[in-house]
Amino acid sequence: MTTTSSAPGKVYLFGEHAVVYGEPAVPCAIERRASVTVTERGDDRVRVSASDLSLDGFTVEYAANGDGQPDVDVPTPLIEAAMGYVEEALAQARDAAGRPDAGFDVEIESAIPLGAGLGSSAAVAVAGIDAATRELGAALDPVDVADRAYRVEYEVQDGQASRADTFCSAMGGAVRVEGDDCATVDAPDLPFVVGYDGASHDTGELVAGVRALREEFDFAADTVEAIGDLVRRGEDALAAGDLDTLGRLMDFNHGLLSALGVSSRSLDSLVWAARDGGALGAKLTGAGGGGCIVALAEDAGVETALSLSPDCEESFRAALATEGVRAE
Numbered sequence: 001m002t003t004t005s006s007a008p009g010k011v012y013l014f015g016e017h018a019v020v021y022g023e024p025a026v027p028c029a030i031e032r033r034a035s036v037t038v039t040e041r042g043d044d045r046v047r048v049s050a051s052d053l054s055l056d057g058f059t060v061e062y063a064a065n066g067d068g069q070p071d072v073d074v075p076t077p078l079i080e081a082a083m084g085y086v087e088e089a090l091a092q093a094r095d096a097a098g099r100p101d102a103g104f105d106v107e108i109e110s111a112i113p114l115g116a117g118l119g120s121s122a123a124v125a126v127a128g129i130d131a132a133t134r135e136l137g138a139a140l141d142p143v144d145v146a147d148r149a150y151r152v153e154y155e156v157q158d159g160q161a162s163r164a165d166t167f168c169s170a171m172g173g174a175v176r177v178e179g180d181d182c183a184t185v186d187a188p189d190l191p192f193v194v195g196y197d198g199a200s201h202d203t204g205e206l207v208a209g210v211r212a213l214r215e216e217f218d219f220a221a222d223t224v225e226a227i228g229d230l231v232r233r234g235e236d237a238l239a240a241g242d243l244d245t246l247g248r249l250m251d252f253n254h255g256l257l258s259a260l261g262v263s264s265r266s267l268d269s270l271v272w273a274a275r276d277g278g279a280l281g282a283k284l285t286g287a288g289g290g291g292c293i294v295a296l297a298e299d300a301g302v303e304t305a306l307s308l309s310p311d312c313e314e315s316f317r318a319a320l321a322t323e324g325v326r327a328e
């Protein structure tokens with residue numbers, strides 16, 4: 001048998017980083033998906049190939065029981081990181097199905113840039129758990145998939161993970177995450193435009209930087225709390241469908257993230273290109289450092305303004321993905 005599942009990436013409307021310290025965050029799933037195809041093998045080995053991870057294709061083969069090192073033909077840190085998520089996702093599926101020795105051929109296709117703040121690893125973990133579990137004849141509902149995908153991120157990121165990315169990717173739409181409380185929220189079809197500077201970031205390192213700043217300066221801890229206050233205001237604006245206020249709050253959120261040291265010259269320049277192009281608001285999305293910004297813009301000019309910025313590798317409109325994980 002062969003089983004395929006897909007799951008969406010996400011942008012943070014508000015609240016990244018602060019969510020790590022128990023403040024609420026509102027990530028939104030976007031129509032850029034990762035798809036994982038799983039075929040059970042007759043032995044206990046695992047073979048993973050990826051035709052598009054916004055990198056050259058690669059193939060890895062190793063034993064399911066963890067003996068021996070994976071034989072990676074393109075040993076970049078990003079591929080090693082991607083492999084960690086796949087390996088842990090398969091372990092979750094074996095556990096869910098009660099099949100500790102199951103081996104798999106896995107094929108990943110993803111339209112979500114790696115390490116750029118769009119939740120590529122969460123989408124691969126969510127789709128991988130769903131596909132591998134179904135391939136073994138078991139089934140999980142999306143909330144269980146989200147919980148197991150969170151455990152994957154927690155393992156791979158040494159405990160530095162919130163439930164935001166994985167819950168959002170599994171459920172789709174806009175969600176609210178505060179500590180262990182996760183819920184879907186009603187949202188209008190938000191007109192997101194994404195700008196990508198072509199860089200990738202190390203989420204763990206950026207989270208550690210904010211943690212250190214917060215421990216050193218009380219006002220950095222206050223900044224994290226201010227982001228929480230902003231998110232609560234943002235939730236009211238979202239419920240009211242008030243795009244102007246959402247945009248203003250996104251601008252404010254970017255300023256606070258910048259104060260916490262997680263923006264970069266290119267992210268700032270993309271944020272300003274979007275604002276100059278007429279966006280209602282713009283901010284970095286995800287851990288920062290480099291990667292993507294998200295703007296709120298009904299005006300078609302914003303995508304063009306972004307694409308004309310020398311710091312922009314790619315810009316695209318990204319509709320809110322109402323569907324989370326799904327069988328393909």
Ligand code: PMV
Nearest residue numbers: 016017117119161162286287
């Ligand atoms: O850049 P991403 O997609 O890894 O998002 C990280 C979001 C943080 O809030 C910084 C960390 C987390 O786990 O919530």
